[in-house]
Amino acid sequence: MIDLHCHILFGVDDGPQQLEDSLALAKALVADGITRVVTTSHILEPPLSTATIQQGIAFLEKEFADQSIALELIPGGEIHYTVSLEEMRTHTINGGRYLLLEFPHGSLPSSAGELIFSLRTAGLIPIIAHPERNGSLLRDPGLLEPLLEQGALAQLTAASLAGDFGSPARQCARFMLKKGMAHFIATDSHGADWRPPRMSAGIKEATKLLGKEAVNKLVFDNALTVIEDREWND
Ligand SMILES: [Fe+2]
Structure with missing residues (x-):
């Protein structure tokens, strides 16, 4: 499987702090069925440089080769909504048109629709990270709809479906899945140890709701479209 959202690079954000922490996470990802992972370190102000990300990837790739860890790393970022559009463009997934967009956890900013419109106008396709954990959307998941109509996509976190973030986030994730408002599970x-990969547990829950075929589309086909930068067909 492909994981579109993962903080695997060490020493750059609230993910792993040391090499051995990254290696432990890599092994946990492989054990969870992941073969390719997009490195989505937090991109805030001031943003991480793409050179830092490339160096982090190159370093880990060498370690993975030495330790026979079969996990491919793909560049990307979890881009905070306040970052400039020019900067967002430099942190897209695999250098393509898709990017992982982070809104504040508390509430949806009033500028959300405007930002999505600007990104789409600029030829970019934002993927809203974990909408099921946003305060506004937890209260009213329907608020996601107009953002999707403007051309945004949405990524649920597998651990939310598994219940790791509590019942409200789980219920919200289930609602979004059933209504066809989610395009990816990552x-x-x-x-x-802290916030481990829970892909298989999340997929198990999603499969109960949607069936195997629909879930395969989310975790294989849709994710592949993104990393290969292919046109979105829904
Ligand atoms: Fe994240």
């Missing part, structure tokens, strides 16, 4: 994992 781990948003930060370590082997």
Whole structure:
């Protein structure tokens, strides 16, 4: 499987702090069925440089080769909504048109629709990270609809479906899945112990709701479209 959201690079955000923490997370991802992972370190102001991300990837790739860890790393970022559009463009997934967009956890900013419109106008496709954990959307998941109509996509966190973020986030994630408001399931994992990958547990829950075929589309086909930068067909 492909994981579109993962904090695997060490020493750059609230993910792993040391090499061994990254390696432990990598092994946990592989054990969870992941073969390719997008490195989505937090991109805030001042943003991480793409050179730092590339160096982090190159370093881990060498370690993975030495330790026979079969996990491919793909560049990206979890981009905070306040980052400039020019900067967002430099942190897209695999250098393509898709990017992972982070809104504040408390509430949805009033500028959300405007930002999505600007990104789409600029030829970029925002993927809203974990909408099921946003305060406004937890209260009213229907608020996601107009953002999707403007051309945004949405990524649920597998651990939310598994109940790790509590019952409200789980219920919200289930609602979004059933209503067809979610396009991806990813781990948003930060370590082997704290916020570990829970892809298989999340998929199990999603499969109960949607069936195997629909879930395969979310975790294989849709994710592949993104990393290969293919046109979105829904
Ligand atoms: Fe994240």
